[in-house]
Amino acid sequence: MGKYLLRLGALGYLTLLLLIPVGLVFYRAFEHGFGHAWDAVSNPQAVHALELTLLIAAIAVPANTVFGIIMALALVRTRFPGRGLVNAIVDLPLALSPVVVGLALFLLYGRGGWLGGLADHGIRILFAIPGMVLATIFISLPFVVREVVPVLREVGTDQEQAAETLGASPFQVFRRVTLPSIRWAVAYGVVLTTARAIGEFGAVSIVSGRIQGKTETLPLYVQDRFEGFDVSGAYAASVVLAMIAIATVVALRAFHPREETSR
């Protein structure tokens, strides 16, 4: 009896909080027909917003992937002073408000900021793509590191040492031994990083200046449409983002070892 109550409670909570709201967005987007929804996401402003979102992710995700692998190796395989501190800094974006991140970049690169002078030399960071990329990198920084660190700990160094003894160069050891053992963790981390990069709102909202057709990403476009009373446009763009999210969830399942999900 208690078991069924618990099941009912857990599933009911998920249904009310998650399934019905997300389902309803799909319904709302298509309630005036598929053609209407298609028009709403195929106008130049929406297409540009989607392209910009993907472009930013295409820069931020590889950068954080390379950084993440190196950082994970450094954190697990080396001892250096301040390791605990570095560990905490890597985790910080998980716990910090995106608005604070956006403001920090705004103050650094804005007029009167330490690096505000860059704009005078023709290097535009704020209200342009570089600032948005920096904000996205900051926000999505921890995921690859966090996924790779436990796997590196678990595999240990036996195989690497064996390869080294057999005469492999450090790079060969990394490419032939280390990388294959962490590849699924990297893939998992990359999917998480991508999802976070595509969905980023708060930080990008501040540093982009939200110039329509120029520095407006798809999440910003959703808010812009909603506040411009084009609700069906906002829903249609949301559906595009929701489908990316669902693809993310499916990819996460695929990369996750089967036995870990249920007993």
Added chain:
Amino acid sequence: MATDVAALERPRAATGGARGSLAFGVAMGYLSIVVLLPLAALVWSSRAAGLDEFWSQVTRPEAVAALKLTLGVGAVCALVNAVAGTAIAWTLVRDRFPGKGTVDAVIDLPFALPTIVAGLTLLSLYGPGPPTRINIAFTRLGLLVALLFVTLPFVVRAVQPVLLELDTEMEEAAASLGAGSVAVFRRIVFPNLLPAILSGVALAFARAVGEFGAVVLISGNIPFKTEVSSVYIFGQLQAGNGTGAAAVSVLLLAISLGVLLLIGAFRRWRTRHDG
């Protein structure tokens, strides 16, 4: 378990000599430029006008009201997550029902879904107009629901692996000795799960305190009523009060760091429990 492996590892200067050191240096430089430099600029900006100005900015009535609301709603959100998250994790690990794999996958959806879309989805269901008669838009309850949505995965994903590894033998032994199911949970399962629950709750709290995208549409951002700190910071920046925005941001930064330190302590506690 993880610490044992770490302890056995041979300390090495850097992975693979000179090339390794170079890679390490580049990673540290990246971390400094991307994360540390902006945060240093933020702290510096908040103090540039002097400590008195910093203090008068963070004690403005609107700023105080926003911070109180943020911490209060964050605490309620963390509490609900502690119960609901543990119950969901339990159901996913110990219960059997058709479609369990799908439900398990759906838990990650709030993480993958852009926060602005999360806000819009909740507004479409619980906002003004059909299909429900419930209207919690522009209320604190709406704020709470939005935060519950985005923080859903944290406790579930923290508790699930611990529950999977937990041996049922202890529970069976307790049950055979006459302990009821409540006693078994309270005396055996709960103490084992506690560090994981607390780490999940702490992360959920941090996320709730900083959340912006999901609350910006549904809260209505009414000062003294539904305006949280992140929205306040955004508003102050738009109004040209960069110092005020920076001052409150520094408070949020301190809260985030505090929560991370706590999580570190919970993690050490958990590894000690593993023996």
